[in-house]
Amino acid sequence: MANEKKLFRETRTYPVVFMLIITVIFIGILATFYQLSFEKVQQYREMQLKKMVMNVFELPTQNIENDFAKYVTIQEMEDILYYESRSDSILLGYCFPISGSGLWGTIHALLAVTPDFEKIINIEIVDQNETPGLGGRITENWFKDQFKGKILINNNILNSFVLIPENETAKDNEINQITGATASSKALVDMIYKDIKKYNLKLRADL
Amino acid sequence: MKKKEIFITSAFTQNSVWRQILGICSALAVTNLMLNSLVMGLGVIFTLALSGFTISLIREYIPKRIRMMVQTLIIASYVIIVDLFLKAYYPEISKSLGPYVGLIITNCIIMGRAEAFAGKNSPIDSLIDGVGAGIGYTFVLLIIAFVRELFGFGSLFGILILGDWWTNWSIMVMAPSAFFMLAILIWIINTPRQRRG
Numbered sequence: 001m002a003n004e005k006k007l008f009r010e011t012r013t014y015p016v017v018f019m020l021i022i023t024v025i026f027i028g029i030l031a032t033f034y035q036l037s038f039e040k041v042q043q044y045r046e047m048q049l050k051k052m053v054m055n056v057f058e059l060p061t062q063n064i065e066n067d068f069a070k071y072v073t074i075q076e077m078e079d080i081l082y083y084e085s086r087s088d089s090i091l092l093g094y095c096f097p098i099s100g101s102g103l104w105g106t107i108h109a110l111l112a113v114t115p116d117f118e119k120i121i122n123i124e125i126v127d128q129n130e131t132p133g134l135g136g137r138i139t140e141n142w143f144k145d146q147f148k149g150k151i152l153i154n155n156n157i158l159n160s161f162v163l164i165p166e167n168e169t170a171k172d173n174e175i176n177q178i179t180g181a182t183a184s185s186k187a188l189v190d191m192i193y194k195d196i197k198k199y200n201l202k203l204r205a206d207l
Numbered sequence: 208m209k210k211k212e213i214f215i216t217s218a219f220t221q222n223s224v225w226r227q228i229l230g231i232c233s234a235l236a237v238t239n240l241m242l243n244s245l246v247m248g249l250g251v252i253f254t255l256a257l258s259g260f261t262i263s264l265i266r267e268y269i270p271k272r273i274r275m276m277v278q279t280l281i282i283a284s285y286v287i288i289v290d291l292f293l294k295a296y297y298p299e300i301s302k303s304l305g306p307y308v309g310l311i312i313t314n315c316i317i318m319g320r321a322e323a324f325a326g327k328n329s330p331i332d333s334l335i336d337g338v339g340a341g342i343g344y345t346f347v348l349l350i351i352a353f354v355r356e357l358f359g360f361g362s363l364f365g366i367l368i369l370g371d372w373w374t375n376w377s378i379m380v381m382a383p384s385a386f387f388m389l390a391i392l393i394w395i396i397n398t399p400r401q402r403r404g
Binding site: 009014015018019022023026029030033034037040041044048129131132133134180 | 239240265268269270272273276277280281284287288291292294295296298305359360375377380381
């Protein structure tokens with residue numbers, strides 16, 4: 001027996017067989033781990049998204065599962081999912097996924113607007129790869145909060161926000177940009193303009 | 208070699224980062240926050256210890272010519288387990304570490320220990336060696352992250368330490384500062400050694 005085994009180990013097929021067996025074993029282990037964690041990862045992603053949608057609509061986030069079903073309906077438009085919030089069947093606002101190129105990669109955000117597109121309700125950053133501490137600060141509240149209640153459409157003209165230095169007082173159509181991260185601040189302002197134009201054209205066409 | 212000796216050697220006297228200059232890429236990438244560095248370190252300790260153990264366990268059966276392939280497969284499997292675990296249970300940390308967890312696979316320390324130690328020694332010794340090398344690596348990461356987070360964000364582990372009077376140094380947040388910090392660290396540690404001999 002021992003002699004035969006030694007002979008097989010010297011053949012050319014041995015490395016192939018060995019690699020095959022070890023690959024099957026380890027892939028098997030990984031597949032099991034993946035299955036075990038899959039549901040949890042999915043759950044978390046869904047929960048995060050719901051929480052963000054609730055946030056941009058400025059709805060309560062204590063009981064997300066219930067409140068989301070109560071206030072928010074998911075709509076689809078040309079493969080893009082967007083959200084409507086209603087209270088007693090009165091439309092309170094839309095929430096759209098918006099995106100644009102940042103300095104290092106694509107920035108994804110959710111933007112909620114009033115049903116007439118006149119005002120921004122709130123904005124939430126979903127995903128970004130900007131420089132931590134510089135462009136990454138677009139996720140900070142002081143920066144996002146500036147967009148709250150800003151006028152988007154005035155006399156059928158879509159507002160484009162003007163960026164001003166961080167410590168100056170901003171007027172109605174102005175946004176304080178992040179020092180050292182002009183590109184990231186600009187990216188956000190640009191993507192709001194571009195995507196709101198797109199959604200408005202499809203839903204209302206009053207521009 | 209005694210177990211304790213193996214540990215001390217791989218963690219400090221032959222520290223992978225400052226003696227062998229291995230695993231530099233990730234040491235530069237994740238060290239702007241203490242928490243990220245700690246989690247990265249734990250991931251590397253886990254991978255190093257278990258891949259060393261596994262490789263040592265089957266070292267007699269691994270055909271010499273394809274040993275690198277086998278090592279990579281085993282290392283990659285453990286790294287993916289770490290990645291899945293973080294994604295499922297610590298999604299926030301997983302998000303802030305981004306692609307760097309997956310890149311533990313290419314961390315030269317792990318392949319280095321597999322080649323230099325696990326392929327020739329018993330499973331338990333390899334496990335200890337892996338933990339040692341991992342702790343040595345984590346130790347370096349934490350030192351660099353300590354300075355970078357303190358000066359760059361004014362905080363440690365996300366807790367604000369320096370007050371309003373402190374102006375954050377943007378450079379500490381970005382990659383160049385990691386180069387400076389790592390070079391200074393290697394300089395400080397290796398100078399007395401060179402004087403001696």
